[in-house]
Amino acid sequence: MPPKTITPFQGFGLGLRIPHFQQYLSEPVPVDFVEIISENFMVAGGRPLHVLDQVRERWPIAMHGVSMSIGSADGVRADYLVRLKALADRVRPLWISDHLSWSRLEHVNSHDLLPLPLTDEALDTVCRNILHVQDVLERPLVLENPSTYLTFVDDQMTEWAFLAEMTRRTGCYLLLDVNNIYVSGANNGFDPYDYLAGVPADRVRQIHLAGHSQGRDRLIDTHDQPVSDPVWDLFARIYPRLGPVAAMIERDDNIPALDALLEELAIARRIAANVTAAAA
Amino acid sequence: MTLAELQRGFLDLLLDPSRDPGTAFDADGAAGLAVYRNAYGAQLVACLKDSYERLWAWLGDERFEAAAYHHVAGHPPASWTLGEYGIGFAETIAGLYPDDPEVAEIAALDWALRRAFDGPDASVLDPASLVAIDWDEAVLRFVPTLDLLPVHTNCGAIWTAIAGGETVPAAEHLPQPGWIRVWRVGLQPHFATIETEELAALQLATSGMSFARLCDRLAGEIGVEAAVEKAGQYLAVWLQDQMIAEIA
Structure with a gap:
């Protein structure tokens, strides 16, 4: 019988990125877990899998995908799930996550995390797809709130209400990206603290902390800057409400030395310790 | 509008930058759409730069990016993996540089x-x-x-x-x-x-x-x-x- 729950993992981690491969293989990098971008390792062989096999022997791995397209009206592609399941069988991850978004319909794949309308039909579609994916992967799925840059006239609910109902119907869990809440709130006019108050905290298994940039008309979720102060403030607010959780810095561009990311992760550890002590 | 219709229309907007955004988005949706339109092309061009690094060096930024955006305009991705997006780019290049x-x-x-x-x-x-x-x-x-x-x-x-x-x-x-x-x-x-x-x-x-x-x-x-x-x-x-x- 496949598990219907995900055991929480308490710790602080980083994403495995190419410039740091060698350090992960040769140094005692002080992280509690490592997150991989699943698609970067859904390959036949060669260096990526060679590195991954060694990293997974030293750290728990969280698999984080960008190509599931859980919100596609025509379902999730079977060939993608076959490859994802094969990687999961190899890695034995803490969990498998992707985004509450869509990228593909029929034969066109944008390879971007496109926004879903917050409608009953979209909720039905997402829940149907999640239940199917969870059947195939034989485990609950973890879904991340996306950064969004627009809203739809047909929206019927808030994003946090959508997430709450989605987790209730499917038993899936959440990867709460605190920066995405901040970015989407700034772009779409909601208060990120309302979002934190409405999100089902008991379903959160992982936290993403990242940086953003100011575009011409929107905040952009660029992952190329340090975590901003408002995002740290949001993290400090939500952390005491969560159970054991895996928190990490997510950096995908303008990637600094590993030591710089570890210093940023130390800030996350300090904030978590302080707010936990204050709440006790 | 059904979800499938909305998603088909959204992809059409990404693939054709001249297409009018229509009425599906809230006020100021055009500015948000511009972010997605820019990200779509920029990510695919970045993918081609990653796969064709020496070609990029040989052509230089301007000529490579012109070729890459030309390719992107005619080749919307279909595969679940960006790793396959480079398929066929050499043929596009052959057409652009016949001499x-x-x-x-x-x-x-x-x-x-x-x-x-x-x-x-x-x-x-x-x-x-x-x-x-x-x-x-x-x-x-x-x-x-x-x-x-x-x-x-x-x-x-x-x-x-x-x-x-x-x-x-x-x-x-x-x-x-x-x-x-x-x-x-x-x-x-x-x-x-x-x-x-x-x-x-x-x-x-x-x-x-x-x-x-x-x-x-x-x-x-x-x-x-x-x-x-x-x-x-x-x-x-x-x-x-x-x-x-x-x-x-």
Whole structure:
């Protein structure tokens, strides 16, 4: 019988990125877990899998995908799930996550995390797809709130209400990206603290902390800057409400030395310790 | 509007930047749509830069990006993996640079090396095992990353110079058309320029033909004595270059 729950993992981690491969293989990098971008390792062989096999022997791995397209009206592609399941069988991850978004319909794949309308039909579609994916992967799925840059006239609910109902119907869990809440709130006019108050905290298994940039008309979720102060403030607010959780810095561009990311992760550890002590 | 209709319309807006946003978005939705439109093209161009790094260096930023955006406009991605988005870019380049064949050949070499980089793993034959082989029946099995590219120019020398940060030679035609074989040793992709004779032997060997039959075929073309010598030379090179996974 496949598990219907995900055991929480308490710790602080980083994403495995190419410039740091060698350090992960040769140094005692002080992280509690490592997150991989699943698609970067859904390959036949060669260096990526060679590195991954060694990293997974030293750290728990969280698999984080960008190509599931859980919100596609025509379902999730079977060939993608076959490859994802094969990687999961190899890695034995803490969990498998992707985004509450869509990228593909029929034969066109944008390879971007496109926004879903917050409608009953979209909720039905997402829940149907999640239940199917969870059947195939034989485990609950973890879904991340996306950064969004627009809203739809047909929206019927808030994003946090959508997430709450989605987790209730499917038993899936959440990867709460605190920066995405901040970015989407700034772009779409909601208060990120309302979002934190409405999100089902008991379903959160992982936290993403990242940086953003100011575009011409929107905040952009660029992952190329340090975590901003408002995002740290949001993290400090939500952390005491969560159970054991895996928190990490997510950096995908303008990637600094590993030591710089570890210093940023130390800030996350300090904030978590302080707010936990204050709440006790 | 159904979800499928909305998603089809959204993709149409990404693929055609001149299309009017319509009425699906809230006020100021056009500014948000601009972010998605920009990200769509920028990500695919970045993907092509990653896969075609030496071509990018050869063309420079402006010409590479013009070619990449031209390709993106006519080739919406279909696969679940961005890793396959580079398929066909060398053909686009050939169409854009019909009078500069080295450009498309550098592109094809970039792509073949990229495919070899994360292609299937394979063990490599230990030369010590050769003594136990029945050569009358033996069939060579090559590493699965082996690929063969036709070349008319010094694209290999150009690629090597760019990769090594050396002075890059001017493009020139080869005295005779040749071939490049690409394969991976351990974790490292390799390539080598070969002559037509080796290509012919390699094509026979990779067809599943026995090594003895391969020697017979060569003998029919260049005589028995020369065929034995050539076949032995090629076998030694293929073993030394760690291209043979097993001899069954």
